Amino acid sequence: MSETxxxxxxxxxxxxxxxxxxxxxxxxxxxxxQGNVPSPLMVTYYEQRASAGLxxxxxxxxxxxxxxxxxxxxIHTPEQVAxxxxxxxxxxxxxxxxxLQLWHVGRISHPSLQPEGGxxxxxxxxxxxxxxxxxxxxxDFVVPRALDAKEIPGIVSDFADGARHAKAAGFxxxxxxxxxxxxxxxxxxxxxxxxxxxxxxxPQNRVRFLREVTEAVIGVWGTERVGVRFSPVSDFNSMADSxxxxxxxxxxxxMNQLKIGYLHVVDPIxxxxxxxxxxxxxxxxxxxxxxxxxxxxxxxTGNAALASGEADLVSFGALFxxxxxxxxxxxxxGKQLNSPxxxxxxxxxxxxxxxxxxxxx
Ligand SMILES: Cc1cc2nc3c(=O)[nH]c(=O)nc-3n(C[C@H](O)[C@H](O)[C@H](O)COP(=O)(O)O)c2cc1C
Numbered sequence: 001m002s003e004t005x006x007x008x009x010x011x012x013x014x015x016x017x018x019x020x021x022x023x024x025x026x027x028x029x030x031x032x033x034q035g036n037v038p039s040p041l042m043v044t045y046y047e048q049r050a051s052a053g054l055x056x057x058x059x060x061x062x063x064x065x066x067x068x069x070x071x072x073x074x075i076h077t078p079e080q081v082a083x084x085x086x087x088x089x090x091x092x093x094x095x096x097x098x099x100l101q102l103w104h105v106g107r108i109s110h111p112s113l114q115p116e117g118g119x120x121x122x123x124x125x126x127x128x129x130x131x132x133x134x135x136x137x138x139x140d141f142v143v144p145r146a147l148d149a150k151e152i153p154g155i156v157s158d159f160a161d162g163a164r165h166a167k168a169a170g171f172x173x174x175x176x177x178x179x180x181x182x183x184x185x186x187x188x189x190x191x192x193x194x195x196x197x198x199x200x201x202x203p204q205n206r207v208r209f210l211r212e213v214t215e216a217v218i219g220v221w222g223t224e225r226v227g228v229r230f231s232p233v234s235d236f237n238s239m240a241d242s243x244x245x246x247x248x249x250x251x252x253x254x255m256n257q258l259k260i261g262y263l264h265v266v267d268p269i270x271x272x273x274x275x276x277x278x279x280x281x282x283x284x285x286x287x288x289x290x291x292x293x294x295x296x297x298x299x300x301t302g303n304a305a306l307a308s309g310e311a312d313l314v315s316f317g318a319l320f321x322x323x324x325x326x327x328x329x330x331x332x333x334g335k336q337l338n339s340p341x342x343x344x345x346x347x348x349x350x351x352x353x354x355x356x357x358x359x360x361x
Contacts, residue, residue, distance in 0.1 A: 005306045007299070007330060011053060011313060013290060014224030014261050016097055016172050018053035021306060022327050023264075023315035025294050026056040026101040026175065026229070030071035030347035036061070038073045038083030043090050044354045048324035050096030053313070056227075056264070057087075059103035059177050062162030063155075064115045066183070068105030070135055071347055075100060075162045075169075084169040092170075099173040099227060100166040102159055102217070106183030107144035107192070108237050110134045119145040122186050123193040123200065123209075129238040133346070149197055152209065155183070159213045163220040173225030176210075176217060178251075179266055181237025184210050188230075188251060189241035203250035211254050223259040227292075231266035232279040245282045252287035262290035264315065270296025280310065299334035321345070325358045332359070 003009070011018040033039040049055060060075045061067045067074070074080045084100070091098045107127065109120035112134050122144035131138045147155075159176070166174050178184035186192040187209040193200050199208050210228070217226050232241070232248040241247050255263055267280040273296070284291060293311035302314040320326050322340040329336055336359060344352020 005312075006303045007306065007314065008327075009306070011290075013054065013313075016054075016225065018097060018313070019095065020053040020327055021313045022053050022302075022330065023292055023313050024049050024052040024055040024320040024326075025315040025317035026058055026177070027317055027321055028058045028069065028072055028346065029353060030069060031349075031353060032071050032073040033083075035077065035079055036067070036072060036074040037077075037079045038087050040086070041350055041354060042073070042083075043086050044350075046087050046098065047090035047094055048354060048358075049320060049326075050091045050094035051325060051327045052096060052320065053327075054172075055091060055096060055098040056175050056315070057098060057100045057171075059101045059182075060084075060162070061103050061105070063104065063158040065121065065155075066104035066158070067113050068109040068120075068182075069113075069133060069346075072103075075102065075165045076158070081165050081169045084166075084171070088170045097172045099175050099225075100169075100171045101175045101177050101229070102162045102166070103177045104155065104158070104183040106186045107141065108132065108182060109144075110139050110142065112136060112139070119143075121145050121147050121151070122183070123147060123195050126192055126194065128181065146195070149199065152199070152212070156209075156212045156216050160216040160220055163217040167220060173227065173261060174217060174221060175227040175229055175264060176213060177229055178210050179229040179231035179264075180234060181239040184213060185231065185239060188247060189239055190247070191238075191240040191242075203247045206247065207251045207254050210251060211258070214255065214258055214260060218258060218260070224261045226260050227262040227264055228255055228260055229264040229266070230283070232283075233274040233276065234266055234268075235274065244279050245277070248279050249282045249286050252283040256287045256289065260289065262292055262313070263287050264292040264294060266294045268295030269301060284310065299330045322356050324356055328359060
């Protein structure tokens with residue numbers, strides 16, 4: 001007889017035993033050091049949050065071409081691997097589990113961040129709207145260079161190398177970042193992908209790049225320790241799709257066929273929710289494995305998502321950023337919560353990073 005699960009129920013994620021179903025969502029914090037190497041401050045930050053059932057690390061670029069912001073950690077040099085090793089050892093010493101999020105930003109970059117000042121790359125030569133933060137202040141997004149199909153295997157192999165490096169560092173698994181308007185999401189959604197070759201057009205074709213990356217990463221890790229993240233209705237980084245249910249229904253089915261370890265779906269339920277139907281329910285019917293729900297959840301709505309079977313695990317972003325002991329705070333009723341301080345989200349020092357107080361007593 002299985003009891004109704006809640007956030008405190010343990011969970012078996014393939015071979016990875018999670019002590020609860022509270023996942024720390026991936027969050028870019030721009031505190032990496034010189035050479036995009038994970039810093040000692042990052043060791044403290046992740047160690048403080050090791051009571052999560054699972055931590056998904058901040059997005060980490062698989063190549064120099066995949067960089068979109070200052071101070072984000074990478075997973076493509078020996079120094080970066082050594083830096084991550086210290087983070088992982090600290091999390092493991094506290095009984096935590098941690099996956100690395102593998103990242104390539106695609107068009108969300110700038111020549112000043114690219115190798116030899118080149119243009120960022122994307123499925124199609126369509127610029128994102130607005131500006132991005134660079135070493136020289138805010139800059140307009142540039143029109144990216146559309147990738148030649150011949151270049152795609154090289155990027156797939158950068159993801160495989162990132163996966164290999166993550167394994168060497170000692171992570172418990174990896175999550176492929178296919179959300180938030182970065183390279184893989186740019187291929188998935190038709191606002192950014194207007195290719196006429198085998199990587200554009202139908203959902204089948206737009207999912208091809210994700211499928212190739214996922215197969216390559218599974219080649220390194222096996223199926224069970226590989227997760228994938230989607231944000232079907234998020235408009236972040238000026239993204240949109242003409243039919244999210246169709247695109248992400250198909251993408252979910254493709255991930256089901258590949259038997260990945262989990263799907264992580266950003267589909268907000270709170271004040272920031274996009275108008276229109278949520279896509280998680282469609283995904284749930286097309287993907288039969290572990291589903292992590294994300295987007296404005298709290299103790300009550302997180303427990304409800306688990307009890308109804310909508311999700312198997314729930315991830316928390318801003319709440320975990322501001323509450324290093326979030327599981328303990330939830331266990332005590334979830335009323336006493338620190339508020340997240342937005343001005344210190346991206347970059348800076350320990351302030352707004354490792355100095356959020358723990359509950360007393
Ligand atoms: C500071 C910050 C950084 C983020 N960085 C990432 C990231 O690196 N990768 C990612 O997939 N999502 C990122 N996100 C999105 C979160 O993982 C999450 O989807 C979002 O905060 C909504 O969840 P919440 O309502 O529980 O905060 C970030 C969010 C915040 C607040």
